[in-house]
Amino acid sequence: MVEPVTLESDEERSLLAQPNCGDGSWRLNFDGVQLCREQREKKLPRGLHDCLGVLGPEDNVADYYQQQVEMLEGFNEMDALAERGFIPGMSKEEQEKLAKSETFAIRISNVANMALFAAKVYASVQSGSLAIIASTLDSLLDLLSGFILWFTAFSMQTPNPYQYPIGKKRMQPLGILVFASVMATLGLQIILESMRTLFSDHEFNLTMKQEQWLVGIMLSVTLVKFLLVLYCRSFTNEIVKAYAQDHFFDVITNIIGLIAALLAKYIDDWMDPVGAIVLALYTIRTWSLTVLENVNSLVGRSAAPEYLQKLTYLCWNHHKAVRHIDTVRAYTFGSHYFVEVDIVLPAGMPLQEAHDIGESLQEKLELLPEIERAFVHLDYEYTHKPEHAQAN
Incomplete structure (x- = not known):
């Protein structure tokens, strides 16, 4: 589960009735946050601790940069899914x-x-x-x-x-x-x-x-x-x-x-x-x-935090009308994940438009190979308690 995500001001989404207008500047974008080639390809020296199986400071730095590269690659994959409706790959x-x-x-x-x-x-x-x-x-x-x-x-x-x-x-x-x-x-x-x-x-x-x-x-x-x-x-x-x-x-x-x-x-x-x-x-x-x-x-074990980050990123960039992301859950149910997403839309939005936004997000989520089923819940505020009580 993730904390509610909110834009800095609701005025930035004043054109909610026209979801396809604009240049997409409302989306989160990490194109300018790319690691330089030297950081991606740098081979940090290994010492005696590596032979003994003990992590040293340089190993922690290398792991950090590796995690950043994987995170950016995951976000780029979500960008392609949000913009094209499919994940690019082989023919x-x-x-x-x-x-x-x-x-x-x-x-x-x-x-x-x-x-x-x-x-x-x-x-x-x-x-x-x-x-x-x-x-x-x-x-x-x-x-x-x-x-x-x-x-x-x-x-x-x-x-x-x-x-x-x-x-x-x-x-x-x-x-x-x-x-x-x-x-x-x-x-x-x-x-x-x-x-x-x-x-x-x-x-x-x-x-x-x-x-x-x-x-x-x-x-x-x-x-x-x-x-x-x-x-x-x-x-x-x-x-x-x-x-x-x-x-x-x-x-x-x-x-x-x-x-x-x-x-x-x-x-x-x-x-x-x-x-x-x-x-x-x-x-x-x-x-x-x-x-x-x-x-x-x-038993329904949660997905890794890095995977939840990718799903949150995809949900936020899905549509301009999404004001908040209340909940993002992904848990095992067999060999694949079940995903539950709660998004907040404007209170006055017509039901037809809100339904189309939620359904298209569900279809995008289910295009991911790790996801078997996705459930998208639509709401108009996020201050209430969770819809589903936690089992003891």
Whole structure:
């Protein structure tokens, strides 16, 4: 929520009945507030504190200038949306070409996940290594999470306005929450089995043929995953980047699992269950972070202050008749934001004109890719209490 924004004098908006007149001088404008090129491109020296992961004074200065650049870029984006009615970007042909490439990257990742999971299941059966089984469980997580993303995406494409009047986009984080809970349980089961093996007299044995199959399969899987990391990282799409991160983590877990199995054969048996415990703990930690992220998206967490600044800037520059901005809220409701805006218009403005101003602002807000729905409330003063009481 933001504080009410007001012009210095209401006389500056004396021509409210003619909203399209004038040269736009009433708008907020940051064209003259641009950082010089030296400030934008300056590389501040790094000291010993940077190697130790500690921020120094120069780091704070660099972060400050970076924030200013991002803020001005966000305001320029809002200016383009206010003036042109759309956000400038790639042409339709370029967007379609990029979408096809992203779809291909997702499909080839899913096919690779299925094929490599089958290969790792075979390696697990042949070797009996708990570390390899734990690594295979991580691959199962990737495979099933991809299926959940596909299923929820398919479900969201078949809306039912009577049973789901605001859509089904919250099905995706909900499905991930249920799935993550099941996978955490499997991870705990592997830890318990590894602890039992660790304190028993179980001996870990691999024949030469089993070792060759194990090394060949795990190295091949790791190589394919590494190539997929390089390919998926070339995209800017968040989903494809998430696949790249999953592939990278698979490379790490495959290497750890293989090393643990080989150390158990050539050094000591206890190294295999310890490797399995490490991988299971890593899996539980990864999915715990995923759970927290999806919980935050469902409980209505507020957007960052920088994003609220952009929305406030867009609302103020939307129309000359806007006298005050009472409230700007943006909060998560699934993977996107719901936005609530309260603007103050002149008390004597005709209903038709006020409605058109509010509706056009709503349409502008919903053009932003992060926003699912926007609600614009029109008022004639801002001294009253908020319309909606805060829940306890």
